[in-house]
Amino acid sequence: xxxxxxxxxxDEPDTLIYFSTLLEDNGYNTITADNGxxxxxxxxxxxxxxxxxxxxxxxxxxxxxxxxxxxxxxxxTIPIIIITGVxxxxxxxxxSRKQVPPPDGYISKPVEVSELIGLVKKLLxx
Amino acid sequence: xxxxxIEAMDYESLKIPDALLFEEVPCYISLQxxxxxxxxxxxxxKETFGDRLGEPCYKVYKLRDEKCEVCPMDSVFINGQIHESxxxxxxxxxxxxxxxVNVAPVRDDSGNIVAIMEMATDxxxxxxxxKKLEESSEKYRTLYDEVPCYISxxxxxxxxxxxxxxxxxxFGGSPGEFCYKVYKxxxxxxxxxxxxxxxxxxxxxSSEEIVTSKDGKPINMLVYTAPILDYNxxxxxxxxxxxxxxxxxxTKTQMTLLGQLxxxxxxxxxxxxxxLEGGMYVVESGFRNSSDATVxxxxxxxxxxxxxxxxxxxxxxxxAKDRLPEKEEVRLDKFCHEIxxxxxxxxxxxxxxxxxxxxxxxxxxxxxKSLYTLILTxxxxxxxxxxxxxxxxxxxxxxxxxxxxxxxxxxxSDDGVGIAPDVKxxxxxxxxxxxxxxGSGFGLMIVKKIVDEHEGEISVESEQGHGAKFVxxxxx
Numbered sequence: 001x002x003x004x005x006x007x008x009x010x011d012e013p014d015t016l017i018y019f020s021t022l023l024e025d026n027g028y029n030t031i032t033a034d035n036g037x038x039x040x041x042x043x044x045x046x047x048x049x050x051x052x053x054x055x056x057x058x059x060x061x062x063x064x065x066x067x068x069x070x071x072x073x074x075x076x077t078i079p080i081i082i083i084t085g086v087x088x089x090x091x092x093x094x095x096s097r098k099q100v101p102p103p104d105g106y107i108s109k110p111v112e113v114s115e116l117i118g119l120v121k122k123l124l125x126x
Numbered sequence: 127x128x129x130x131x132i133e134a135m136d137y138e139s140l141k142i143p144d145a146l147l148f149e150e151v152p153c154y155i156s157l158q159x160x161x162x163x164x165x166x167x168x169x170x171x172k173e174t175f176g177d178r179l180g181e182p183c184y185k186v187y188k189l190r191d192e193k194c195e196v197c198p199m200d201s202v203f204i205n206g207q208i209h210e211s212x213x214x215x216x217x218x219x220x221x222x223x224x225x226x227v228n229v230a231p232v233r234d235d236s237g238n239i240v241a242i243m244e245m246a247t248d249x250x251x252x253x254x255x256x257k258k259l260e261e262s263s264e265k266y267r268t269l270y271d272e273v274p275c276y277i278s279x280x281x282x283x284x285x286x287x288x289x290x291x292x293x294x295x296x297f298g299g300s301p302g303e304f305c306y307k308v309y310k311x312x313x314x315x316x317x318x319x320x321x322x323x324x325x326x327x328x329x330x331x332s333s334e335e336i337v338t339s340k341d342g343k344p345i346n347m348l349v350y351t352a353p354i355l356d357y358n359x360x361x362x363x364x365x366x367x368x369x370x371x372x373x374x375x376x377t378k379t380q381m382t383l384l385g386q387l388x389x390x391x392x393x394x395x396x397x398x399x400x401x402l403e404g405g406m407y408v409v410e411s412g413f414r415n416s417s418d419a420t421v422x423x424x425x426x427x428x429x430x431x432x433x434x435x436x437x438x439x440x441x442x443x444x445x446a447k448d449r450l451p452e453k454e455e456v457r458l459d460k461f462c463h464e465i466x467x468x469x470x471x472x473x474x475x476x477x478x479x480x481x482x483x484x485x486x487x488x489x490x491x492x493x494x495k496s497l498y499t500l501i502l503t504x505x506x507x508x509x510x511x512x513x514x515x516x517x518x519x520x521x522x523x524x525x526x527x528x529x530x531x532x533x534x535x536x537x538x539s540d541d542g543v544g545i546a547p548d549v550k551x552x553x554x555x556x557x558x559x560x561x562x563x564x565g566s567g568f569g570l571m572i573v574k575k576i577v578d579e580h581e582g583e584i585s586v587e588s589e590q591g592h593g594a595k596f597v598x599x600x601x602x
Contacts, residue, residue: 012397014427018404021411021420038516056393085396110399113407 004124005029007048009039009065010083011057019052019083019116026117036060040068043075049124052116053103055084070100079123083116085109154225154246157232158183158199165241176218183244187215198229199242206231206239215246224253276347276368279354280305280321287363298340305366309337320351324364328353334371346372386552394438401431441568444575451493451579458534459487461501462527469505473523476513481524490534490602496576503569504538504596511542511594524595532602539595545588553586573598 006028008019013034020030031048033039035057042048051069055062062082069075082103105119120126148155149169157166162182167175175187183199184190198209208230215223225246232241270277271291278299279287286301286308293299299308305321306312315322320331331351336344347368353361408424411417462484473480490497505525512521518541526537545553554574573596577584580600588594 012401014401014404014431015397017423017427018400018407021404021408021424025411025414035516085393085400109396110403 003027003029004049004126005031005046006120007031007033007039007042007051009033009036009051009057009062010054011035012054015054022113022116023120026120028120036062036065036068039065043069047075048078050120051078051080052083053080055082066103067100079104081105081107081116081119081123083107083109083111153248154244156183156244158242158244159240160203162193162197162199174217174223175215187217189216189220198227199244202229202231202242203239212249213246222250223248224250275370276366278305278366279363280366281363282325284315284319284321296339296345297337309339311338320349321364321366324351324353325361328361335368337368345370346375386555391442395435398431398435398438401427401434405429405431438568441572445568445572449579451496453491454494455489456492456494456497457487458490458497458501458536459484459527461498462525462536465498465502465505466525468502469509472509476509477520478509478512479520479522481522483524483526483528485528487527487529487534490600492580492600493576496579500573500576500598501536501538503573504536504598507569507596508538508540508542508594511540511544513542515542517591534600534602536598536600537595539593541593544590544592545586545594546590550586550588554584 006023008016008023008030009032010016010019011034016032016034020032023030031042031046033042037060039051039053039060043051053062053066057065062084066080066082069078069080080103082105084106085108104123107116107119151168152170154171154174155168156164156171159165162184164179164181164183164186167177167179178186182193184193184197188194198211201207201209208228210226210228213225213227215225217223226249227244227246230243230245231239232243234240273290274292276293276296277290278293279289281287284305286299286303286305288301289297289299297309299305306315306319310316318333320333320335323329323331333349335347335349337347338344348371349366349368351364351366354363354365356362405424405427408427409421410424412420412422412424462482466480466482472478505523508523512523515521522541524537524539526535526539528535554570574584577598577600582598582600584596584598586594586596
């Protein structure tokens with residue numbers, strides 16, 4: 001059975017290395033993007049099975065990216081886990097998500113490894 | 127004397143004995159001859175000054191051995207007119223008594239002035255109350271003028287009726303001028319006027335206003351207005367009492383910025399902790415999978431984030447410390463060249479072309495370490511802005527240093543990602559950095575602090591996607 005793929009979007013290079021190593025160790029393929037625009041390019045190339053998404057990013061914020069994905073017919077069912085260190089940003093996100101369904105998961109940085117892996121497995125039915 | 131009834135009394139024919147009047151009228155009456163000797167006195171006079179007929183008046187109630195220098199009696203003997211004056215006399219116990227003295231001539235049948243009648247009314251209590259009133263007024267005036275707030279009284283036409291000293295010193299303004307002209311610098315009434323509200327409902331009101339001093343300085347005020355009533359309870363004017371809360375507002379802003387700073391710090395620290403935890407995980411993963419490359423990758427992450435937190439702590443300490451610049455003569459042009467050399471490899475590795483326009487300047491008196499840090503930080507930021515920008519493969523950074531009229535201008539520009547408008551407004555007051563850049567987020571705040579310590583100015587021009595230009599001006 002081919003491995004499921006996870007798109008990791010975060011503007012912190014070390015976070016990308018961390019999450020990709022962690023998820024690969026747990027049997028997933030990973031694709032990384034350091035901003036929302038690159039994230040869109042990657043998703044166009046190949047639709048992932050799940051996305052982890054940071055909120056505070058330059059150029060295209062996580063909120064905007066989230067709304068773009070949820071507004072697209074092809075991508076709107078991809079599970080998305082928000083991973084962020086800024087609770088205010090998340091509150092803004094929650095209040096701005098009119099007519100947009102909530103994320104499939106929300107994890108606060110610094111992440112608890114078991115929490116992240118547990119949520120990923122649950123959303124992917126593993 | 128008796129009367130059948132009040133109605134039956136014939137007031138016209140009523141004869142009141144002169145003796146009764148003379149003795150019982152509530153004032154001091156005496157008659158003096160030309161030698162100032164008292165020849166007759168009424169009961170009240172005798173009770174207060176003693177029965178001292180034949181003695182000179184100045185001895186009896188002025189306690190003097192000789193005539194008063196300005197004697198009202200002499201004037202009457204000369205011109206025959208009634209005189210009035212205010213005097214202080216002394217009772218037989220020596221107590222001073224304030225009196226209003228009326229002196230009139232007493233004539234014989236031939237019309238010659240044979241004596242002087244002196245009638246003195248005791249106004250001691252009146253004087254005492256008058257003095258008390260004056261002291262009270264003075265106290266009130268002092269309080270009114272010296273109280274540390276601005277007080278004005280306006281009439282129904284919004285003209286100033288009275289202002290205290292504080293008000294006058296700060297705003298100018300005189301009674302009769304329109305209040306809105308004096309401290310709002312308006313030609314017409316304010317749309318929402320706290321004074322008008324009081325005239326309408328007779329209640330106390332409070333509000334926050336921004337007014338303008340006579341020097342054109344805006345001042346934040348907390349304003350209280352209250353009605354002033356007449357004896358019938360009608361509102362005749364409104365008192366406006368204002369307190370300067372500009373400093374309080376600034377403190378509020380500072381606290382808000384501090385809150386934002388702390389929030390920014392927390393966010394950055396979370397990122398660093400994630401990096402450290404991530405590094406440790408990757409190292410462990412490398413050991414588990416026997417991959418040296420993975421172990422090295424993880425260890426590099428740990429080192430990077432330790433360095434980040436170390437920089438951040440040093441920057442925080444630098445920022446938090448109040449320090450006076452240690453001034454010495456420094457060559458800003460040499461600093462620019464040194465920093466360019468320092469980053470030569472980084473420019474090359476990131477395809478950044480530098481455009482230099484650096485004048486040779488005379489030494490500038492400033493803090494060596496701070497000024498070096500200032501230039502270094504701005505150049506570093508320019509490099510990051512270029513490396514973030516994925517739109518272009520090649521970028522340019524400009525460094526300009528010049529002087530005109532003792533004003534030094536340092537400009538550092540780039541054609542990188544630029545700065546969003548909402549970020550630009552708080553660039554020097556909140557943490558701002560690209561994550562993973564190794565920056566602490568304090569860079570520009572420190573730059574601003576250094577500029578302020580040298581009494582300079584810093585500004586930024588930028589449009590998102592079109593680079594940025596930082597301009598620092600320093601005066602000699």
